[in-house]
Amino acid sequence: MPEEKDTPKEDAEKKPAPEETSTTTQHSMQINGKELKYSVTAGTIVLKEEDEEEGSKAKASIFYVAYSLDGVKDSSKRPITFSFNGGPGSSSIWMHMGMLGPKRVLMDDDGMPYPPPNQLVENEYTMLDKTDLVFIDPVSTGYSRAVPGEKAEQFHGVKKDIESVGDFIHQFTTRNKRWASPKFLIGESYGTTRSAGLSSYLQETHGMYLNGIMLISSILNFSTARFDPGNDLPFILFLPTYTASAWYHQKLEPELQKDLKKTLAEVEKFAASEYTLALMQGSALPEKQRNAIAKKLARYTGLTEEYILSTDLRINILRFVKQLRRDEAIAIGRLDSRYTGLDRDSAGETFERDPSYSAILGPYGATFNHYVREELEYENELPYAILAPLYMKWDYDDYKNHYLNVGETLRTAFAMNSFLKVFVANGYYDIATPYFATEYTFTHLGLPPEQEKNVSMSYYEAGHMMYLHLPSLVKLKKDLDSFIDSAVK
Numbered sequence: 126m127p128e129e130k131d132t133p134k135e136d137a138e139k140k141p142a143p144e145e146t147s148t149t150t151q152h153s154m155q156i157n158g159k160e161l162k163y164s165v166t167a168g169t170i171v172l173k174e175e176d177e178e179e180g181s182k183a184k185a186s187i188f189y190v191a192y193s194l195d196g197v198k199d200s201s202k203r204p205i206t207f208s209f210n211g212g213p214g215s216s217s218i219w220m221h222m223g224m225l226g227p228k229r230v231l232m233d234d235d236g237m238p239y240p241p242p243n244q245l246v247e248n249e250y251t252m253l254d255k256t257d258l259v260f261i262d263p264v265s266t267g268y269s270r271a272v273p274g275e276k277a278e279q280f281h282g283v284k285k286d287i288e289s290v291g292d293f294i295h296q297f298t299t300r301n302k303r304w305a306s307p308k309f310l311i312g313e314s315y316g317t318t319r320s321a322g323l324s325s326y327l328q329e330t331h332g333m334y335l336n337g338i339m340l341i342s343s344i345l346n347f348s349t350a351r352f353d354p355g356n357d358l359p360f361i362l363f364l365p366t367y368t369a370s371a372w373y374h375q376k377l378e379p380e381l382q383k384d385l386k387k388t389l390a391e392v393e394k395f396a397a398s399e400y401t402l403a404l405m406q407g408s409a410l411p412e413k414q415r416n417a418i419a420k421k422l423a424r425y426t427g428l429t430e431e432y433i434l435s436t437d438l439r440i441n442i443l444r445f446v447k448q449l450r451r452d453e454a455i456a457i458g459r460l461d462s463r464y465t466g467l468d469r470d471s472a473g474e475t476f477e478r479d480p481s482y483s484a485i486l487g488p489y490g491a492t493f494n495h496y497v498r499e500e501l502e503y504e505n506e507l508p509y510a511i512l513a514p515l516y517m518k519w520d521y522d523d524y525k526n527h528y529l530n531v532g533e534t535l536r537t538a539f540a541m542n543s544f545l546k547v548f549v550a551n552g553y554y555d556i557a558t559p560y561f562a563t564e565y566t567f568t569h570l571g572l573p574p575e576q577e578k579n580v581s582m583s584y585y586e587a588g589h590m591m592y593l594h595l596p597s598l599v600k601l602k603k604d605l606d607s608f609i610d611s612a613v614k
Contacts, residue, residue, distance in 0.1 A: 141273075143169070143171065143183075143186050143272060143273075144171075145168065145169050145170060145171050145186075146168050146169050146503075146505075147166055147167065147168025147169070147503075148166070148167055148168065148501060148502045148503045149164055149165065149166045150164070150165050150500070150501055150502055151163075151164055151165075151195070152164075152165060152227070152500075154227050154247045154251075155247070155249075156249055156251070156254055157249070161194070161227070161253065161254060162194070162195040162196060163192055163193060163194050163195055163227065163253060164192070164193050164195055165190065165191070165192050165501055166189075166190070166191045166193075167188075167189070167190045167191075167497060167501045167502075167503035168188070168189065168503070169186045169187060169188050169189070169268065169269075170186075170187050170189065170293060170296055170297065170300075171183050171184075171185070171186050171187075171272070172184050172185045172186075172187060172289060172292055172293060172296070183272045183275075184271065184272060184275055184289075185264045185269065185270065185271050185272060185275065185280060185289060186268075186269060186270055186271075186272060187261065187262065187263075187264070187269045187289070187293045188262045188267045188268035188269045188505075189259055189260060189261050189262065189293070189297070190217075190221065190226075190259075190260045190497075190501070191257070191258070191259045191260075191297075191301075192226065192227065192253050192257060192258040192259075193257045194253060194254075194257060200257070200301075200302070200303065200306065201302065201303065201304075201305035201306050202305070202306070203256070203257060203306060203307075204255065204256035204257065204306060204307040204308070204309060204336070204609060204613060205256060205257045205258075205259065205298075205303050205306045205307070205308055205309070206225075206252065206256045206257070206258055206259070206308075206309040206310070206311055206339075207259045207261060207294050207297075207308075207309070207310050207311070208220050208221065208225055208258060208259065208260050208261065208310075208311045208312070209260070209261045209262075209263065209290065209312055209313075209316045209319060210312070210313045210314065210315075210316050211312065211313055211314030211315030211316040211317070211318070211319070212266070212314070212315050212512060212513070212515060212516060213263075213281070213286065213315050213515050213516055213519045214265070214266060214512055214513040214514060214515030214516055214519075215266060215314070215315070215316075215511070215512050215513075216262045216266040216267035216509065216510060216511050216512070216513075217260040217261055217262050217266075217267065218267070218489055218490075218493050218509075218511055219313060219485075219489065219590055220260075220311065220313055220341065220592070221260045221493075222245070222489055222492060222493055222496070223489070223590060223592050223593060224248075224250075224252075224341075224590075224592035224598065224601070225251060225252045225253075225258055225260075225311070226248060226251055226253070226258065226260070227247065227248055227251045227253050228245045228246070228247065228248055228496060228500075229245065229246060229247075229248035229250075229251075230243060230244075230245060230485075230488050230489055230492050231243065231244045231245065231246045231488075232485075232488065232593060232595075234594075234595040234596070235463070235594060235595075236461070236463075236484075236587065236590075236593030236594045236595070237464075237484065238484050238485065238487070238488050239488075241487060241488070241491065242491060243487070243488040243491050243492050244492065245492050245495075245496060250598050250599060250601075250602040252602070252605060252606075252609075255605070255606055255609050256309065256609060257306075259294075259297060261290060261293060261294075263280070263286055263289065263290055263319075264277060264280035264281075264286075264289055265277050265280065265281065265510065265513045265515060266510050266511075266512075266513050267509055267510060267511075268505045268507050268509060268510075270507070278518075278520075281515050281518060281519055281520055282519060282520025282521070282522065282523075283318075283322070283519070283520065283521055283523060283524065283529060284520075284523055285520075286319060286322075287319060287322035287323055287326050288326065288330075290319060290323060291323050291326040291327050291330065291331065294323070294327065294333070295327070295330075295331045295333065298333070304333075307336040307609075307612070307613045308333065308334075308335050308336055309335065309336055309337045309338065309339065309609065309612070310323060310324070310335060310337075310338045310339070311338075311339040311340075311341065312338075312339075312340060312341065313341040313342055313589075313590070314341070314342050314344065314557065314558060314589065315344065316341070317340040317341065317342070317343040317344060317345060317558075318344060318345060318529070318531050320338050320340060321338075321345050321531035321532065321534050321535040321538075322531050322534055324338060324534065324535055324538035324545070325534045325535075325537055325538045325541075328538060328541050328542060329541075334541075334542045334544075334545075335538075335542070335545060336544070336545070336546065336612040336613055337545065337546040337547065337548065337608060337609065337612035338535075338545070338546075338547045338548070339547075339548045339550070339605060339608065340547065340548065340549045340550065341550045341590075341591075342550065342551070342552060342555055342557065342558045342589045342590070342591075343549050343551075343558060343563045343566070344558045344562070344563075345530065345531050345532040345535065345563075345566050346528065346529075346530040346531075346532045346562075346565075346566045346569070347528040347529040347530065348528035348530065349362050349562035349565060349566060350362075350558065350562060351528060352439075352441050352442060357401075357404040357405070357439070358565075359442070359562070360404065360438075360439045360440060361396050361397070361400055361401050361404065362396070362559060362561045362562035362565055363440075363442060363445075363556065363559050363561070363562070364392060364395075364396045364400065364422075364425065364426075364440075364561070365389050365392045365393050365396060365559065365560070365561045366462075366553070366554070366555065366556050366559035366560065366561065367425070367426045367440065367445055367556075368381075368388060368389060368392045368425045368426060369385065369389060369462075369553040369554055370445075370449065370457060370462035370554055370556060371425075371426055371427035371449060372385050372388060373462060373463055373554060374427070374449060374450060374457065374462075376426075376427025376449060376450075377424070377425075377427055378424065381424070381425075385553070385586075389553075392425050393561060395421060395425070396561065399418065399421070400418065400421075400422075400438075403415070403418045403438065404438065404439070415434070415438065416430075416434070418438055419433045419434045419438060422438065422440070426440065426445070426449075427449055428440070428445075428448055428449065432448065442459065442556055443459075443474070443475035443476075444474065444475060445556070446458065446459055446462070446475065446476055446479075446556065447468075447473060447474065447475045447476050450465070451471060454467060454468070454471035455467065456468055456476035456477075456480060457480070458479055458480045458481025458482075458484075458556075458588065459476075459479045459481065459482075459556050459557050460479055460481040460482055460555065460556075460557050460588055460589040460590065461481040461552070461554050461555065461587065461588025461589055461590065461593070462481075462554040462555075462556050462588060463481075463554050463587070463588060463594075464480045464481035464484050464588075465480055466478065466479075466480025466483065481588060481589070485590070485593065486511065486512075489511070490509075490511050493509065493511075494509060497509070532566050532567075532569070532570050533570075535547070535570065536570045536571060536572060539570075539572055539576050539579070543575075543576065545579060546579045546580075546581075546608070546611060546612040547579060547580045547581070548580075548581050548582075548583070548604070548605065548608040549563060549567070549580070549581070549582045549583070550582075550583055550585065550591060550601060550604070551563055551582060551583070551584050551585065552584075552585050552586075552587045552588045552589055552590075552591040552597070553584060553585065553586055553587070554586070554587060554588040555587075555588045555589040555591075556588075557589050558589065560584060563582075564582070567580060567582075581608065583600070583601070583604045585597035585600060585601065
């Protein structure tokens with residue numbers, strides 16, 4: 126008879142819930158000739174929920190890294206910002222070590238990696254001079270895990286993810302006496318989806334109203350990015366980013382190569398008018414008009430008319446990154462189309478891996494693992510899960526038969542909190558969450574005019590992680606400083 130495996134309940138009885146751990150270290154750096162002294166706490170908080178039979182029950186251990194400025198007489202007056210990345214399944218490493226924290230991974234000015242071993246340098250563009258920072262790793266990312274006896278899958282979904290991160294923020298705020306502080310969220314990619322969900326959850330569940338939300342490479346309405354049969358919206362909204370990518374790689378005709386912004390304005394107009402009307406006609410589109418649209422698409426994408434006609438005028442994102450420079454056996458990046466890579470099979474349908482992700486994984490992974498142990502003095506035997514494979518297993522059950530759209534959730538947060546402000550950062554070369562799709566989402570939120578003024582957008586000549594590009598990081602720092610100032614008046 127085969128040996129029976131332990132049930133989760135039996136396993137929980139054998140393995141007690143983990144204890145919370147933390148280390149606090151002191152540091153200093155120079156910003157604009159001034160010394161900035163700060164403390165860093167790296168540790169875990171165990172989330173619990175009330176159970177009618179068992180009382181308070183441990184559910185998950187959440188890892189975080191918190192930065193606070195030293196010498197502040199009244200921390201309740203100082204802003205605090207909670208940060209997380211996306212995925213779903215990403216740890217908080219990217220904005221932590223590339224944009225917001227006092228240390229950043231050294232890349233060249235264009236954001237291209239140096240050979241290993243990679244280095245950290247002081248980040249003179251850190252947001253720590255403006256706000257305290259808390260970096261959160263959702264369950265199954267970083268060092269965060271479900272406790273023994275609890276299934277990790279329960280946290281791998283839209284609703285539970287928002288609840289667990291929101292409960293962590295509530296607990297951290299309470300323990301550290303920050304309820305009176307101006308409070309901000311900053312999320313990247315799926316982290317913007319989480320941010321919009323949190324805007325409502327924190328308000329309605331915990332009575333926590335936010336001053337502002339910063340969305341880096343935003344996706345709130347998933348119908349704008351799902352290349353499904355019958356959904357023409359992504360083909361329209363991705364087109365300007367295809368053009369920007371072709372412009373960067375010098376694949377457009379000379380007239381369109383002169384001025385990126387002027388070219389994009391022309392393409393946006395075409396996408397929102399002629400192209401939209403053509404796709405709406407489907408197979409009823411007359412052949413003469415179909416050929417005319419294909420000719421314009423070829424002009425705006427750097428692809429051939431023959432190829433575009435073979436796609437039925439609908440260019441899929443994963444085909445575009447392979448097709449643009451196929452004749453050179455080069456694939457371009459999805460997260461950032463400035464990056465290029467070489468595949469084994471140049472005739473493939475799409476790239477083997479995203480070259481823009483490959484370029485940053487090693488430098489960020491090595492430097493963080495060194496930093497957390499050597500400088501923050503935090504020890505953990507678990508592997509730090511930079512990007513857990515949760516994307517394909519994510520639970521969207523509450524959104525069956527329709528696309529996830531937390532834009533409406535954000536609108537309700539605006540309705541409850543008329544002082545809420547939102548900042549959105551867009552990269553021209555971001556093919557994962559293109560800027561035109563973000564504009565579409567926000568112009569369809571249905572906000573009243575007085576609240577539309579509370580939404581601001583900025584654009585950068587880089588990709589999904591625009592802070593990899595040093596000129597964009599410099600601009601982003603100024604933009605975020607101004608936004609926080611405007612939201613705490």
